[in-house]
Every structure is written in C-alpha cells, then in structure tokens.
Amino acid sequence: MKLQELATVEERVQALAQKVKPFKERADKYDKEGSFPFENFNDLKEIGYPALTIPNQFGGLGISLYEFLKLQETIAKADGSTALAIGWHMGITKHIGENQVWKEEKYKEFTKDVIETGALLNSAATEPATGSPARGGKPETTAKKEGNKWIINGRKTFTTLAPVLDYIIVRASIDDTDDIGNFLVKGNLDGVQIEETWDSIAMKATGSHDLILNNVTVNEDDLVETITTRNQSATGWLLHIPACYNGIAKAAMDYAIEFASSYSPNSINGTISELPTVKQKIGEMALLTMQSDHFLYGVAKKWDESDHDTRQTMKTELGAVKLSVVNHAIQVVDLAMRIVGARSLSEKNPLQRYYRDVRAGLHNPPMDDMTIMQLADQAINNN
Secondary structure (H helix, E strand, O other): OOHHHOOOHHHHHHHHHHHOHHHHHHHHHHHHHOOOOHHHHHHHHHOOHHHOOOOHHHOOOOOOHHHHHHHHHHHHHHOHHHHHHHHHHHHHHHHHHHHOOOOHHHHHHHHHHHHHHOOOEEEEOOEOOOEOHHHOOOOOOEEEEEOOEEEEEEEEEEEOOHHHOOEEEEEEEEOOOOOEEEEEEEOOOOOEEEEOOOOOOOOHHHOOEEEEEEEEEEEHHHEEEEEOOOOOOOOHHHHHHHHHHHHHHHHHHHHHHHHHHHOOOOOOOOOHHHOHHHHHHHHHHHHHHHHHHHHHHHHHHHHHHOOHHHHOOOHHHHHHHHHHHHHHHHHHHHHHHHHHHHHHHOOOOHHHHHHHHHHHHHHOOOOHHHHHHHHHHHHHHHO
16 A cells, blocks of 8 residues: 555555554664664555655655655654654655756656655765754865766765665765755765764664765766855755654653553552642643644645745744754653653663654754744844
8 A cells, every 4th residue: 555545644644653553663672773774664665655745747746744744743653763764855855846956857767766666865964074064064075077977075974864875965065166066876886885873872773874975976967956055945844853853752742641541559549640740741741742733733834835935934933943843842751751750761661762862853953043043133133
C-alpha cells in the first residue's frame, strides 16, 4: 500500500501511524547502539513516503506544508531521530520543486529516482570552521572548474542521513569568484566518503556524520544553484523541525499520563493521576502542546494559503514558531519527568531519551538568539 493511493490527509496520517508503530519499539535499540535505523527508512520507502512532497507535475503528491508537518509529527511520536532525518529530504525536495530552484530536467531526473527507488537527498552545508550556514560563513569547501567538469574538495559536518544518502547538495565556494554554489553530488561517486563521527547524546540515530569530498568530479550542470546573496528567503519547510520536537513532546506526555493513570502506591487510594499536583502538571503539558499546535499549524495553513510575496514577509514568524514550539517541547518533557520521578532517569525508560533528543532542537536552525533579534527589529520598525 502506497500513501499516494489514499484520498485524504486523515487517511494518510492514520496509515502512517500504523506503519511507524515498530519505530517506537526499535528506538531504544538504535539509541543505545548509536546505530542507524535502516529498517525504518526501508519501511518508509515501502509506502512511498519520500515522494509525497514532490509536486504533482513531477509525479508526486505535492502535499501541503500542513500535511507534511502532520506526517512528520506522526513519525516523531514513534522515533524522533527518524523523523528529523527524513524531514530534511522531504522539506528540501518540496522546496526545490515548488520554487523551481533547479533546471527542470535536473529535478525530473532526481524525482524519477525518488519515485522509483525511494532515493534520499540532504544538503551538506555546515563546516567545522564556519559553523551553521545561517550565520553567513563562507564555505571552505571549494569547487574548481576544469573544462566542463567541477572538482570539489572539502569536509562537511552534521550530514544527517549520511549512511543512506543517494544525493547530496554540497555547498562550496566557487574558485576565483565571490560566489557560493550548491552542487548536486551522488553519494556513490569516487572521492565521496562518510566518516562516522556522530557521537552526540541526542538524536543519536540520525547518522549525522562528516562528509569528506576528495577531488570529487561532477558535471557542469551539477551546479544546480548559485548563491550571490546571504539574504535568505523565507522557508516554510523548515517547520519540519518544530513538528519533530512537538511529536517527541506528545510522546512524553502520553507516557507520563499512562504512568500516572496506572501507578498506585500504597500510600494513597487510587492512582497518582488523581493527585492535584500531578493533575496540575498534566494540565500544564496539555496547555503547552495546545499552544504549540495552534501556532505551528496555524502558521502552516497561512503559508499554504499565501502567495509568494506574502510568504516572504513570514520569515520572522516562521522563526518564532520554531523557537516557541521547541522550548514548549522541552518544558513538556520536563513536566513528564517530574510526574514519573526518578524512574524517568532509568536507561530503560523512554523519557530519558526524549529529554536528550528534545534539547537538540535548540541547536537546529534558526537559532533562538537570531529569532529574538529579528522579532525586536520587526517590533521597532512597526512602532
């Protein structure tokens, strides 16, 4: 069964929820091992998930941002690492297709592979010396033109999905110019190497290793985008990040409520869910997730219903969603752990994984400090 065969958003969300149930059972194993969940990605490919964000004219389903986030949150409730990792492929594929970033033939070639084989894509932009590309650093990775070929050399960090990437968008400084280029590099080319450096205690199963490019040769038309300005446009697809952490928070809340509804120490009559202090925390979790849902999905609907010019005015609003939802998610997990108590720190308890994973959201773009400064500037300019 392919998700594309289902008629409604609700049907696809329900079908995906059933498909990802085993992800929840596997998550502890992959977290403990720090290994990559190949099974999860094979399962997602089986139902055609990687192709859902490809626009209709290229053979995909062209799902809305709203649906994309709903589906991503569904995966995250089962396993945050898998959701965050596949979210990059889904979002970038959506962005490139909808905005015609690449030449049509190049995008068609790529999407055909995604539809037929479930091929996966991510970008490689972060480097040890430059940090996050959102901060504006120029890549030390270089691309030099030799005849009708490009020769790429460099090292990238945080290359999420590294063990299964079929395509990598490599950001590099173009030799003898001030330009920065995005180059489409196939993962099986000579000189492409993955060094398994990912040792984070959070999101351990994302496979975010280093990418090494040693005299990698690509074709002239593999320069798919030239970046001549650092004024980045608004990117709604990045809301897959808060959607992921919103899902993790809801998984933590569900666990805490189930625990409170079943735990009955002999010091009280009934379960701890009847205690005012526990009810207070459950109510606070419900309020935080309700606020996050309204902000996240309200802005997603606004994006879906807006034209290009309106979307470009939403950059600060999108950043505010990410900041708010991620910080709310951290609070929700903390409250869940307070309900469960010291048991939440056991290696066998999923809350300790949710606690580690949800904090990773603070380090995904855009960063909180940048968003706060943008909000301040906007408020001052509108006064």
